[in-house]
Amino acid sequence: MAQAGGLQQPSAASSQPYVCKLVLLGSGSVGKSSLALRYVKQDFRNVLPTVGCAFFTKVVDLGASSLKLEIWDTAGQEKYHSVCHLYFRGANAALLVYDITQEDSFHKAQQWLEDLEKEFSPGEVIVMLVGNKTDLGEEREVTFQEGKEFAESRSLLFMETSAKLNYQVSEVFGTVARELLKKAGDQGSRQGGEAVVLTQGPAARQGKCCIR
Numbered sequence: 331m332a333q334a335g336g337l338q339q340p341s342a343a344s345s346q347p348y349v350c351k352l353v354l355l356g357s358g359s360v361g362k363s364s365l366a367l368r369y370v371k372q373d374f375r376n377v378l379p380t381v382g383c384a385f386f387t388k389v390v391d392l393g394a395s396s397l398k399l400e401i402w403d404t405a406g407q408e409k410y411h412s413v414c415h416l417y418f419r420g421a422n423a424a425l426l427v428y429d430i431t432q433e434d435s436f437h438k439a440q441q442w443l444e445d446l447e448k449e450f451s452p453g454e455v456i457v458m459l460v461g462n463k464t465d466l467g468e469e470r471e472v473t474f475q476e477g478k479e480f481a482e483s484r485s486l487l488f489m490e491t492s493a494k495l496n497y498q499v500s501e502v503f504g505t506v507a508r509e510l511l512k513k514a515g516d517q518g519s520r521q522g523g524e525a526v527v528l529t530q531g532p533a534a535r536q537g538k539c540c541i542r
C-alpha cells in the first residue's frame with residue numbers, strides 16, 4: 331500500500347480545505363451506504379436500498395491540512411448500473427466495495443474497476459478496494475489474501491471493514507484523504523509550488539485539477 335507523505339501545504343492566502351469527490355461503487359447490499367453513514371454520522375442502522383445516488387460531505391482534519399470529502403454513494407442494484415457512470419465522472423477517488431460473504435460482489439467490484447479504467451487515465455483517480463462485513467467472518471467467501479492480491483495486482487489500496495462494528499471505517503476514508511492530499515501536494519510541486527484544489531468544478535469533471 332502506498333504511504334502518505336510529502337504534503338504540500340495550501341497557500342497562506344487560502345484557509346479553505348481541499349475539496350475532493352469520492353464515489354462509492356459496488357453491488358447492491360454490500361454496505362456502501364452503511365460505510366458512509368458510519369463515517370459521516372457515526373451511525374449504523376438498516377437503510378433502504380439507495381435510489382440513484384446519495385450525497386454526504388465530511389471535512390477530514392489531517393493535522394496541518396484539512397480536506398472536504400464530497401461522498402457520492404451510488405445505488406448498487408443492477409437496474410441503476412447504466413446511470414452510475416454519470417456519478418463517477420469527475421471523481422478524485424473511488425471506493426470499490428464488496429461483501430466478503432458474497433463472492434459475486436467481489437467479481438462485480440472488479441467489473442467496476444474496468445468501468446473506471448475506461449473513464450480515467452492510469453493514476454488519475456485514487457482507488458481503494460474495500461471488503462466489508464468482516465463481522466460475518468464465519469460466512470466469508472472471499473479471503474483477505476484474495477482481496478489483497480487482486481488489489482496489489484492492480485495497484486489499488488486495500489482494506490477490510492465492518493460498518494456494523496465500526497472496524498477500520500475511518501481508516502479507509504482517512505487513508506484515501508491522505509493519498510488525495512499527497513497527490514495534490516505532488517501536483518502543486520510540479521506546478522511551481524502552488525497549492526492544488528481537487529474540486530467538483532468543470533475542470534474536475536473533465537478529470538483535471540484546479541490550481542488555486
Ligand SMILES: Nc1nc2c(ncn2[C@@H]2O[C@H](COP(=O)(O)OP(=O)(O)OP(=O)(O)O)[C@@H](O)[C@H]2O)c(=O)[nH]1
Binds near residue numbers: 359465
Ligand atoms: N453484518 C453486517 N451487515 C452490514 C454491514 N454493512 C452493511 N450491512 C447491512 O447490509 C445491508 C445493506 O447495506 P447498505 O448499506 O444498504 O448497502 P448498499 O451497498 O448501500 O446497498 P444499495 O443501496 O442497494 O447499493 C443492510 O441490511 C445493512 O445493515 C456490516 O459491516 N456488517
